[in-house]
Amino acid sequence: MQTLRAQRPLVLASLLVVAGATWRLAPAARVQAQGPVVRHRMTRLTNTIYRADNPGTAGLNSTSWVFVNDDDVLVTDSEGSLDAARSLLAGIATITDKPVRYLVDTHFHIDHAYGNAALPSTVQIIGSDFTHRMLVSTEAREGVTFKNFGVDPYPARLDNIRKQLAAETDPGRKQALEQQLAQQTASYEFYRSDFPLKAPNLSVKEEMSIWSGAKEFRIMYLGRAHTAGDVVVYVPSEKVVANGDILFKATVGWQGDAFPNEHPDTIEALRKIDAELLLPGHGDPIQGRGEIDRVIGNMQNYLREEWRQVSAAKQAGLTPEDALAKADFTRFRDFYGNGATPSLAAVRRIYNIIDNKVIR
Numbered sequence: 532m533q534t535l536r537a538q539r540p541l542v543l544a545s546l547l548v549v550a551g552a553t554w555r556l557a558p559a560a561r562v563q564a565q566g567p568v569v570r571h572r573m574t575r576l577t578n579t580i581y582r583a584d585n586p587g588t589a590g591l592n593s594t595s596w597v598f599v600n601d602d603d604v605l606v607t608d609s610e611g612s613l614d615a616a617r618s619l620l621a622g623i624a625t626i627t628d629k630p631v632r633y634l635v636d637t638h639f640h641i642d643h644a645y646g647n648a649a650l651p652s653t654v655q656i657i658g659s660d661f662t663h664r665m666l667v668s669t670e671a672r673e674g675v676t677f678k679n680f681g682v683d684p685y686p687a688r689l690d691n692i693r694k695q696l697a698a699e700t701d702p703g704r705k706q707a708l709e710q711q712l713a714q715q716t717a718s719y720e721f722y723r724s725d726f727p728l729k730a731p732n733l734s735v736k737e738e739m740s741i742w743s744g745a746k747e748f749r750i751m752y753l754g755r756a757h758t759a760g761d762v763v764v765y766v767p768s769e770k771v772v773a774n775g776d777i778l779f780k781a782t783v784g785w786q787g788d789a790f791p792n793e794h795p796d797t798i799e800a801l802r803k804i805d806a807e808l809l810l811p812g813h814g815d816p817i818q819g820r821g822e823i824d825r826v827i828g829n830m831q832n833y834l835r836e837e838w839r840q841v842s843a844a845k846q847a848g849l850t851p852e853d854a855l856a857k858a859d860f861t862r863f864r865d866f867y868g869n870g871a872t873p874s875l876a877a878v879r880r881i882y883n884i885i886d887n888k889v890i891r
């Protein structure tokens with residue numbers, strides 16, 4: 532208490548100094564100094580839908596889908612950090628003057644929901660009950676997904692950049708590596724800090740519609756899949772579904788929080804939605820009924836085969852490591868390339884589901 536009171540005049544004093552310094556800047560420089568950098572690439576997909584990608588931050592960027600309505604904007608997913616969310620908002624401001632009114636967290640993962648806290652309070656954040664529960668629990672900072680993407684890869688990644696930097700002689704490439712090192716160091720520091728998280732302030736149990744003028748957005752929970760609480764955003768008037776990470780065009784995706792045993796039924800429910808265009812949480816859209824059915828069919832076959840092989844290995848007493856070594860997914864190479872082989876995290880996940888050691 533004492534320290535707080537003693538610090539207040541100091542804080543005020545430094546604010547005045549900052550204000551004074553800002554005053555002396557030319558107007559253009561002031562805007563530049565305050566406005567966030569746009570790193571997002573905004574790509575127009577239809578008259579009302581834009582794709583927003585942020586290729587800058589390794590492993591922590593997702594694809595957001597921006598729906599520009601008559602009076603406002605709805606966006607899916609807020610990226611992996613406050614800085615990335617600010618870049619997303621700045622990217623949206625380059626395509627429309629309309630305010631972002633809704634942001635839907637398709638699920639709680641770091642690359643989809645950890646930018647929530649950067650959103651202004653005028654943005655309604657929508658997600659499942661499970662997403663809410665995860666973002667307010669220790670899971671958000673200690674769970675397998677946060678560790679796998681926000682903590683574990685950094686020491687080796689930084690080391691690798693430093694080694695490349697030491698060996699590099701070309702000034703241009705050296706500068707690029709220095710920038711990369713600074714960016715990755717800043718990300719690592721951010722994730723190690725007590726960074727703010729913000730859970731959805733409107734949560735969906737099964738289904739909920741929100742309306743922007745005459746346009747309906749149906750937020751639907753279709754069952755457990757990539758996590759226990761994925762939601763999709765269905766726009767019936769446009770026959771479009773933003774489907775988060777429950778389905779990708781040509782990859783299986785991270786399965787550290789997945790339910791491969793329930794996932795096939797969930798994407799069967801997705802198949803039944805009257806849509807012609809699916810917008811995944813990473814990468815390219817899935818377009819047309821033929822392609823939607825094919826991609827869903829591939830994924831269902833893969834998930835059933837994965838469950839079959841891994842649960843059989845567990846039953847036979849194999850460790851997850853041995854189960855992985857024995858696994859054979861070569862017949863899925865045509866669809867998923869080298870990503871056809873599950874990660875060790877996916878195998879462990881299946882073991883944990885069978886042992887009932889997962890959060891539902």
Ligand SMILES: [Zn+2]
Binds near residue numbers: 638640643757776785
């Ligand atoms: Zn995810």
